[in-house]
Amino acid sequence: MMDRARATGFGVSAAGHVVLLVILSVALARAAIPPPPSDAIEVSFVDRIGLTSAAPDPSPVPPEQGQAPDLGPIEDAAPTAAPEPAPTPPAARQADVAPSPERARRQPAQAQPSPSRDRPERQRQGSEGSGERTRRSLLGPDLLRGIGRDPSPSRDNRRQAATMSAEAMADIAAAIARQVQPCADRQVIPGPGAERIRTAINLRLNRDGSLAAPPRVTGQTGIDAENRRYAARVADLAIATFVGCAPLRGLPQELYDVPRGWSNFTMNYSLPG
Amino acid sequence: MRTRLITLIVAAGALLGGAVAIGQDRPQPPAPTVQSPPPGGQQAAPPGADPGQLVVDVTGGRRAPMPIAIPYMPTPSPTGTAAGNTALLGQQVADIIANNLRNSGLFSPVGPRGLPGVSFPQVTAPDFAAFAGTGAQALVQGFVQANGNGTLTVGCYLYDVASRSELARQGFVVQPAQWRRAAHKCSDVIYTRLTGEGPYFDTRIVYVSETGPTRHRIKRLAIMDQDGANHRFLTNGQSTVLTPRFAPNQQTIAFMSYESNRPRVYIYDVGSGRTRPLVAEPHMTFAPRFSPDGRWVIFSMAVNGNTDIYRVPVSGGRPQRLTTSPGIDDGGSYSPDGSRIVFESDRGGSQQLYVMNADGSNQRRISFGSGRYGTPAWSPRGDLIAFTRISGSFRIGVMAPDGGSERILSNGPLDEGPTWAPNGRVIMFSRGNGQIWSVDITGMAMRRVPTPLGASDPSWSPLRD
Numbered sequence: 001m002m003d004r005a006r007a008t009g010f011g012v013s014a015a016g017h018v019v020l021l022v023i024l025s026v027a028l029a030r031a032a033i034p035p036p037p038s039d040a041i042e043v044s045f046v047d048r049i050g051l052t053s054a055a056p057d058p059s060p061v062p063p064e065q066g067q068a069p070d071l072g073p074i075e076d077a078a079p080t081a082a083p084e085p086a087p088t089p090p091a092a093r094q095a096d097v098a099p100s101p102e103r104a105r106r107q108p109a110q111a112q113p114s115p116s117r118d119r120p121e122r123q124r125q126g127s128e129g130s131g132e133r134t135r136r137s138l139l140g141p142d143l144l145r146g147i148g149r150d151p152s153p154s155r156d157n158r159r160q161a162a163t164m165s166a167e168a169m170a171d172i173a174a175a176i177a178r179q180v181q182p183c184a185d186r187q188v189i190p191g192p193g194a195e196r197i198r199t200a201i202n203l204r205l206n207r208d209g210s211l212a213a214p215p216r217v218t219g220q221t222g223i224d225a226e227n228r229r230y231a232a233r234v235a236d237l238a239i240a241t242f243v244g245c246a247p248l249r250g251l252p253q254e255l256y257d258v259p260r261g262w263s264n265f266t267m268n269y270s271l272p273g
Numbered sequence: 274m275r276t277r278l279i280t281l282i283v284a285a286g287a288l289l290g291g292a293v294a295i296g297q298d299r300p301q302p303p304a305p306t307v308q309s310p311p312p313g314g315q316q317a318a319p320p321g322a323d324p325g326q327l328v329v330d331v332t333g334g335r336r337a338p339m340p341i342a343i344p345y346m347p348t349p350s351p352t353g354t355a356a357g358n359t360a361l362l363g364q365q366v367a368d369i370i371a372n373n374l375r376n377s378g379l380f381s382p383v384g385p386r387g388l389p390g391v392s393f394p395q396v397t398a399p400d401f402a403a404f405a406g407t408g409a410q411a412l413v414q415g416f417v418q419a420n421g422n423g424t425l426t427v428g429c430y431l432y433d434v435a436s437r438s439e440l441a442r443q444g445f446v447v448q449p450a451q452w453r454r455a456a457h458k459c460s461d462v463i464y465t466r467l468t469g470e471g472p473y474f475d476t477r478i479v480y481v482s483e484t485g486p487t488r489h490r491i492k493r494l495a496i497m498d499q500d501g502a503n504h505r506f507l508t509n510g511q512s513t514v515l516t517p518r519f520a521p522n523q524q525t526i527a528f529m530s531y532e533s534n535r536p537r538v539y540i541y542d543v544g545s546g547r548t549r550p551l552v553a554e555p556h557m558t559f560a561p562r563f564s565p566d567g568r569w570v571i572f573s574m575a576v577n578g579n580t581d582i583y584r585v586p587v588s589g590g591r592p593q594r595l596t597t598s599p600g601i602d603d604g605g606s607y608s609p610d611g612s613r614i615v616f617e618s619d620r621g622g623s624q625q626l627y628v629m630n631a632d633g634s635n636q637r638r639i640s641f642g643s644g645r646y647g648t649p650a651w652s653p654r655g656d657l658i659a660f661t662r663i664s665g666s667f668r669i670g671v672m673a674p675d676g677g678s679e680r681i682l683s684n685g686p687l688d689e690g691p692t693w694a695p696n697g698r699v700i701m702f703s704r705g706n707g708q709i710w711s712v713d714i715t716g717m718a719m720r721r722v723p724t725p726l727g728a729s730d731p732s733w734s735p736l737r738d
Contacts, residue, residue, distance in 0.1 A: 181333055185335060186335070187334045194469075226656065243435050
């Protein structure tokens, strides 16, 4: 028969287990369930990085703001349609329109063209202009040069750092390789040893991704006595690889003609070993 | 009979230039240009890349026959000739080209049957869109035209479908009886341009035709085009013949005959049909082969129980002994530059391959695998030696001239006697069941060469003039 002390101990032990079970259950319910592992994502292994800056001669500040080379003379603004005049006493209107003697003296001097410019002097009449004075436009042909939120104090005309970073270069190279890969895979290996030949072709593209010039073979490496007979054929395959999948699609327009842009690039083609 | 083929690399284009209007007004993609790679071609990688340029690396390709479209060839005006109507000849030429390319194992021809028709003006201005759906990467077009002087002109044009550019063009003027050779020449132009290999379709095979029961086998010399056409017998079968070999000039064949029960080497003149013994010695002679310059014949001669390799001028004379070892030295074959000879010998106890200089000096063994090696044949390219390996079964293999890089190409069980195509890419050999087979040196494209009767001992001719 169980004595009192053992019964008490047993009861305490059972109660303790129950409490422990409750605590652990609550803790488990509160514990954050780790998210399931994500699906595999595609990554590109980049074996070429931009060791030099994308800008050939970078400047730390924005370039000089553009300004018209010549500040033109003050001219009348373009004539505007005169509002229907309200009926006013003739005497009062006459007094308003008549130039003051001081303005009349200053006007011919300002309208005088510079002697170096052969510009016909415009006859100013009261009915041609609005009567307001203005300068010629300050907007030159390089309107957007050096535009920024704040005026640039710089006098430097070098191009600000271009946007073809090493990452962008790798992305574009990968995008091009992806697009021409199906055509590369269609090429037939001409014979033993041809896989050692590496052919470089120069490609010049239009903005729409089409060829702007015929592909041009710029060099081949890996040619030896065994595979020399296949060199011309591998050059054919390199060209057929690109031409077969041209035009390219979806390349970023802003990186078309920047330094190292895709307007003019090199494709190295080789057969699988 | 010697055929005169006039090659018109540009003339065919000029011929068409007046008659064919090329669609100049149609927008064309820029034609690719290929510059000759710099000599040596071993400059630092990446080749030709401007360091300031974007560089894209692409690797891709497959080992598979190349799809190539070969439509029937039109004629400017159907004309009856000694070989048939030019319209029909245009179809047959396309069939021959497709058959040749298919047999090479490197191409999978599309057509000619089922392809869109090609008009004469389209020969030089292809409708690429019509062939885009065939999956073909290359397009062969051409024409057959009867000339006023009784000859035929076969024009042959090769285009790249993807770049829509012309890869090759050539024209051939032939006598009507030689029209098949024009088809073979066209096939060679295509094959050479697209594979980089040398030509081999315009060639012939001389072999031993066999018929009758085993104990009374009739063996005759026979000759045919490499595709089996124009077959004819050179000997009447009264004497058993073996091991025919073409001379480089293709007008002479050396072979062994048991005529008058005296086995010896004879020289056969293809033009006159006359035969004469190679040497006057009374001993048994066999296994002849010509030197690459055609001036010498090497052969084996058994003298007092010892068989050695000798050489003698093609015109005959006193043989010069090249080997002296006891045992059987046999099956000599010159390297393409004529400086060395590979042969088989059992001087070491078993039949193995040896190489020596053309004067017999510097003899050394090159085969060391298990089993025996025999019937060596040096590739016209010089890079490989084909042989029969006897190890359980008889199989055809190739190895480098120093004995390395051995590869077995056929499975036997009774394959022997390899002979090389003049481009060194294809090997033909005998099978024990009385058939001739050919195989690409990659081991692909194993196929039977059609012969009207049983066949053995093939010998591939050089490329015809």
